[in-house]
Amino acid sequence: MQKYVLFILFCLLCISVRAQYNNDITIGIIVPDQQKEIDRDAFRLLAARMDALMATNGISSQANGTFIMYPIVNILERKLVEGGLRNITMVELELSLFIKQLNTHTLFGSCLKRLKGNGLDLSAAIRNAFSTININDNVYSLFLKQTKDKIADYYSANKSNLLNQARRLALSQQYEQALALLMTFPQNLKGADEMQTVAIDIYKKYQNQVCTQLILKAEAAISLQKYEEAASILATIDTEATCYSDALKLIKKIEETIRKDQKTAEKLEKTLLNKKINLEKKRINAIKEIAIAYFSNQPTISYTQIVK
Numbered sequence: 001m002q003k004y005v006l007f008i009l010f011c012l013l014c015i016s017v018r019a020q021y022n023n024d025i026t027i028g029i030i031v032p033d034q035q036k037e038i039d040r041d042a043f044r045l046l047a048a049r050m051d052a053l054m055a056t057n058g059i060s061s062q063a064n065g066t067f068i069m070y071p072i073v074n075i076l077e078r079k080l081v082e083g084g085l086r087n088i089t090m091v092e093l094e095l096s097l098f099i100k101q102l103n104t105h106t107l108f109g110s111c112l113k114r115l116k117g118n119g120l121d122l123s124a125a126i127r128n129a130f131s132t133i134n135i136n137d138n139v140y141s142l143f144l145k146q147t148k149d150k151i152a153d154y155y156s157a158n159k160s161n162l163l164n165q166a167r168r169l170a171l172s173q174q175y176e177q178a179l180a181l182l183m184t185f186p187q188n189l190k191g192a193d194e195m196q197t198v199a200i201d202i203y204k205k206y207q208n209q210v211c212t213q214l215i216l217k218a219e220a221a222i223s224l225q226k227y228e229e230a231a232s233i234l235a236t237i238d239t240e241a242t243c244y245s246d247a248l249k250l251i252k253k254i255e256e257t258i259r260k261d262q263k264t265a266e267k268l269e270k271t272l273l274n275k276k277i278n279l280e281k282k283r284i285n286a287i288k289e290i291a292i293a294y295f296s297n298q299p300t301i302s303y304t305q306i307v308k
Helices: 002-014 040-056 122-131 138-157 159-171 175-182 192-223 227-235 244-258 262-274 279-296 303-307
Strands: 067-081 088-101 106-119
Touching: 040 067, 040 122, 040 138, 067 106, 067 122, 067 303, 088 122, 088 138, 106 122, 106 138, 138 159, 159 175, 159 192, 175 192, 175 279, 192 227, 192 244, 192 279, 227 244
Parallel strands: none
Antiparallel strands: 067 088, 088 106
16 A cells, blocks of 8 residues: 555656647736726726626636736716606716736727616616626627737747747746746647747756755655645656655655554545646646746736826
């Protein structure tokens, strides 16, 4: 049983099969916190509708620091209709959506729609208007399709520049930024394989940089008898990393330790079976996590910075 656990640990680190990826264009969403006559709740609702709109059109709304969609809302008309029991506020809005490249502030697409809503007050009427956004509307679909095509052309035209920039970042040991940059390239475009190859090469260098930290984390987990946690950490160490031999020694230490505890061995075996994935896919998933962490740690971009 314990040898089987060790075998699974080795599988986590050694198996290599080509992975398949289906990523599409990624565009982040940003809305104002609030503005005159339009409150925070209304903009939260608008952001949710924008997210649904992009999902319907095959676009991920996870921000990656490259492209962003933002709204500009104008109140065209409002009027108070006196009713029997309560007055009703009616409003007509002009909603403009824009998609912009962050670094250059280049506009890649825009569309405009008029929305109508009603409610017991202006805020309720505006929220009602936002709720009427039809995510299947052809105006939005055409806008997003045309913008996606422009973004695809942008990436294709700038592939070499992106690769060179990533390599320069890697030379200065800015591995996280280099990997994050490469991960902005849509995986369904021609040239994605080359991006992936370069990303894996940079990831190996990154692994060498963080090797000692990972080994120390695993040793700390083992000292606390957190063998499952230690195994998970060791499984992130690449087979070509400089500390891989140290990782194997720790794996052997885990095996020797859990041999004394059948219950722990079985629990660890079950956990590791669920983690059995091929090496290339494991590398790509790790690279994606690094990219997400990098973008998450960047300074927040305000709506005002985007619009100006």
